[in-house]
Amino acid sequence: MTASGISQAAVETFAARERARFLERNPKSVALAERARSSLYAGVPMHWMADWSTPCPLFVERAKGARFYDVDGHEYIDFCLGDTGTMFGHSPDPIAKAIAEQANNGLTTMLPGEDAVVCGELLAARFGLPFWQVTATATDSNRYVLRWARAVTGRKTLLVFDGCYHGTVDDVMVRCRDGETVHRSGLVGQAYDLTEYSRAIPFNDVEALEAALAQGDVCALLCEPAMTNIGMVLPDPGFMQKCRELTRKYGSLLIIDETHTISTNIGGCTKLWNLDPDFFVVGKPIAGGVPCGIFGCSAEMAEKMLASRKQAQEDSHGHGHSGMGTTLSANALAMHCMRANLEQVMTQAAYDHMLPLAKRLADGFRGLIAKHDLKWSVTELGARSEFQFCPVSPRTGAEAEAAFHDELQMAIHLYLINRGILITPFHNMTLCCPSTSAEDVDKLISMLDQALTELLAIPGARL
Known part of the structure; x- marks a missing residue:
C-alpha cells in the first residue's frame, strides 16, 4: 500500500x-x-x-x-x-544578443566594467539591500555569506530547516530526525561531523525555532522563504516574520535564499512579504541562464564585514585569504548577461x-x-x-x-x-x-x- x-x-x-x-x-x-x-x-x-x-x-x-x-x-x-x-525561457533574445556582444570583448579579466556598476544599482533598487557581490553560483553565494555571518557574529553554528536545499554547501547537508540533527543520507566522502556546527529544525515550527536560537550560538538562520526542493512547502501565515523577529531577539542573522522562490515576484518573497533579511541570495536565473550567483547585504552588515576583514588582515599581519571568491566570479560575460537580464528579461x-x-x-x-x-x-x-x-x-x-x-x-x-x-x-x-x-x-x-x-x-x- x-x-x-x-x-x-x-x-x-x-x-x-x-x-x-x-x-x-x-x-x-x-x-x-x-x-x-x-x-x-x-x-x-x-x-x-x-x-x-x-x-x-x-x-x-x-x-x-x-x-x-x-x-x-x-x-x-x-x-x-x-x-x-x-x-x-531558453536563450531569451536579449541574453543571446548580450553573449554575442561580449564574445569578442573579453570573457573574464578579474577586473570590473560598467556593467558591474549598473547591475549593483539594479539589484539594490529591485531587492532593497544596498550592497552586492557577484559569484559563480548560488552555492558559492551561500558559502561566502555563511563565512561572513560567522565572522561578524563571532558564532559558529548554522541553523537550517529540515529538508532545505542551498546548493552543495557542506554545512546544510543535515536533516532533523526525532528532534536531533543528523547527516543527510547519501553523502559521499563526508570526512567530518557536520552536526558540530549545523543544526536542523522543522519548517513552520516556531517553538523549535526559538529553542534553537535561544542557545545563543547560532550565527544565522539560512532559509528559503518557501521550501522548494523536498517538495513545495509554504510558510504558515506569519512564520517568516517570526523568523525575522526571533533571529533579531537572539542576535542571529537572517539569510534568505531565493534561488527558486524568485519565481514568485519581481522582488522575490523578500520584497513581496517585506522579510528584511541581513543577507539575500539568488543564483541560477539571475543572468538569464549563464552561470552566476549574487548576494546582497544590509548597510549594517557591510560595515561589520569591513571590520571583520580588517581584523582578519591584522591577525594574519596582512597576509592570508578570505576563503571567498573564485577566479571566474563576476566575469565580464556573466555581468553583461546579468545586466541584459535585469533590464530586459526579468521584468x-x-x-x-x-x-x-x-x-x-x-x-x-x-x-x-x-x-x-x-x-x-x-x-x-x-x-x-x-x-x-x-x-x-x-x-x-x-x-x-x-x-x-x-x-x-x-x-x-x-x-x-x-x-x-x-x-x-x-x-x-x-x-x-x-x-x-x-x-x-x-x-x-x-x-x-x-x-x-x-x-x-x-x-x-x-x-
Whole structure:
C-alpha cells in the first residue's frame, strides 16, 4: 500500500510500458548513451543527469523559449526550465544578443566594467539591500555569506530547516530526525561531523525555532522563504516574520535564499512579504541562464564585514585569504548577461505573463485530482506549482518527504516525456516562463489526465 492510493504493481506495469516506448522512439539518444559510457562517468557529464525517469539519458539538440528539441527530432514543452536556471525561457533574445556582444570583448579579466556598476544599482533598487557581490553560483553565494555571518557574529553554528536545499554547501547537508540533527543520507566522502556546527529544525515550527536560537550560538538562520526542493512547502501565515523577529531577539542573522522562490515576484518573497533579511541570495536565473550567483547585504552588515576583514588582515599581519571568491566570479560575460537580464528579461511584464498561467495550471491539477478521485493536493507559489501525493499540502520537509512515491512520480514523468512534455524531476513541480502559452498549460493538463486515466484503468490500480 502507498500513500498515493495507487498500487505498486500497477505503477510497475505502467512504467514498463513507457520505458519500452521511450527506447523505441529515441534511437539516437540510446546510441549516444551507449557511446558516452566509455568516456563519461555514469554516461553523463554530471552524474545526476542520469537520475531522470528515462531508461537512458535524453540527449538535447537545442532549446529556445519554452521548448527544447532532442537529437531524435522530438519537440518538448519545457516546464522544468533547467530547474529554474532558465526561468525566463531558453536563450531569451536579449541574453543571446548580450553573449554575442561580449564574445569578442573579453570573457573574464578579474577586473570590473560598467556593467558591474549598473547591475549593483539594479539589484539594490529591485531587492532593497544596498550592497552586492557577484559569484559563480548560488552555492558559492551561500558559502561566502555563511563565512561572513560567522565572522561578524563571532558564532559558529548554522541553523537550517529540515529538508532545505542551498546548493552543495557542506554545512546544510543535515536533516532533523526525532528532534536531533543528523547527516543527510547519501553523502559521499563526508570526512567530518557536520552536526558540530549545523543544526536542523522543522519548517513552520516556531517553538523549535526559538529553542534553537535561544542557545545563543547560532550565527544565522539560512532559509528559503518557501521550501522548494523536498517538495513545495509554504510558510504558515506569519512564520517568516517570526523568523525575522526571533533571529533579531537572539542576535542571529537572517539569510534568505531565493534561488527558486524568485519565481514568485519581481522582488522575490523578500520584497513581496517585506522579510528584511541581513543577507539575500539568488543564483541560477539571475543572468538569464549563464552561470552566476549574487548576494546582497544590509548597510549594517557591510560595515561589520569591513571590520571583520580588517581584523582578519591584522591577525594574519596582512597576509592570508578570505576563503571567498573564485577566479571566474563576476566575469565580464556573466555581468553583461546579468545586466541584459535585469533590464530586459526579468521584468514585471514577464511576471505578469507567468503568474496567471501558473495559476491556470494549478487549478487544472486540482481539477484532475477531483476528477480521478485521488487524495492528492496542489501547492502553488508564484510561477510554480506542484501536485503532491498527500491529501493536504505539507507543512514540513518531513511531511513532504513522506508523500513521495518515487516510482509513481517517475512513471508519470516518463509518460509525459514520451508525449513531448518535461516537468521538474525528483518531484512533481512545474514552472511557467514568459514563452509558455495557455495552450502549453492545457496540453500538460490533458496529457496528465490521459496518463491517470490509463494508469487507473490497469486492473488492481486503486487501493
